[in-house]
Amino acid sequence: MLDRLNQAMEHIEDRLDQSIDVAELAHIAVTSEYHLRRMFSALAGMPLSEYIRRRRLTVAGAEVLAGDRTLLEIAVRYGYGSGEAFARAFRTVHGVGPGEARRTGCALVSQPRLTFRLTVEGSSSMRYRVVDRPDFTVVGLKARVPLVHVGPNQAIIDFVRGIEPQSRELLEKLSDQEPHGIVAVCDDLDPSRAEGTELDYYQGVITSSAAPDGMSVLPVGAGTWAVFTTSGPAPQAIQELWRDVFTQWFPSNPYRSRPGPEILRTRLSPGGTEADAELWLPVEREQG
Structure with a gap:
């Protein structure tokens, strides 16, 4: 690749x-x-x-x-x-x-030519599985937020903090399919993925139940998903997982990303310093 x-x-x-x-x-x-x-x-x-x-x-x-x-x-x-x-x-x-x-004759800014190389570090292996899923539905609360490449996304932070505890409890009860529990879902990203472009961000669950009043619904078509898991210090482990998927896994495996929502399930330790994370990405096999 x-x-x-x-x-x-x-x-x-x-x-x-x-x-x-x-x-x-x-x-x-x-x-x-x-x-x-x-x-x-x-x-x-x-x-x-x-x-x-x-x-x-x-x-x-x-x-x-x-x-x-x-x-x-x-x-x-x-x-x-x-x-x-x-x-x-x-x-x-x-x-x-x-x-x-x-x-x-002042100094100008230079954008160097890019060359991509695969760098192998250490001997650890990435934990992943590939699953075929029938269509499913995300139900939850939605906000339109800007895309931020580096650092915290304050719009997402404010949105999540503003969710009432009773709404979270209701969502937890609706979850009946994996990934179980409340998940973060990103959808409708601009193809350029440029800084500041907007996306739909959900705090929701995968469920077969009807959406309660006031909650949004995201239908997701059937397809193949690559599921990656990691554990470690928060938020570094999650940030490194995203990096490793695109710098190591995709170049080494016969899959490519396809349009669809990106789903992240995170469980923090009581002190919030450690995280178990599961990242679901829509994929398809490369042709040829």
């Missing part, structure tokens, strides 16, 4: 001054467009679209400083419809406009 992903990165480099079709990148990587975006975001820590934009403006920055082309020629070459649009994008990445950069 990583070799094919690196071939897609090379394709980006060859077409920085042309249109880049994500569907074509997915074809080169021999995977789906959905999985390519998901995999890239997890490995690189930024959306694929943001990486392409930063690489274009890195190369464009070098041309601005070189002074061989006019600023408008550079803008058009790298896909901007006007000098103003190019200047705005340039300033967002480099902190200065292209005209000022050319006049002063």
Whole structure:
């Protein structure tokens, strides 16, 4: 998988001054467009679209400083419809406009080319299972929250803290399918997975019961799920599980992520310092 992903990165480099079709990148990587975006975001820590934009403006920055082309020629070459649009994008990445950069020769920001490598650390094995599930239903309380890549998500923290104890007790009683108990469910994420884009976040349960008044329902279609488990210090163990799934498990196994909700079941120790976690991700087998 990583070799094919690196071939897609090379394709980006060859077409920085042309249109880049994500569907074509997915074809080169021999995977789906959905999985390519998901995999890239997890490995690189930024959306694929943001990486392409930063690489274009890195190369464009070098041309601005070189002074061989006019600023408008550079803008058009790298896909901007006007000098103003190019200047705005340039300033967002480099902190200065292209005209000022050319006049002063100031230092610019560089987005390095990315190359992906699999690093094997230690000899521990990841605990997982793959299960086929018929369709099921999530019932619970829902909030629309922003996506946060690093650090706590205050919107989620405030939402969970605001749930009444009696609502949690009611949900616990409704749980009758695995993963059992109250779970965190993320759904309807923006394909770019860019910082600040919004998603539906549920505190809910998997149940065959009807939803009580005031609660939301999320129907989930039948499909295959990869289920990962971990135990350790909170929240590090959970954060490391997400990292290891995308940096180790997906590159080493014949599966790719598919559209669908992502489900996390967490049980904390009485002091809140240790966690047992179970992560459910929708997957499908890679073709070929």
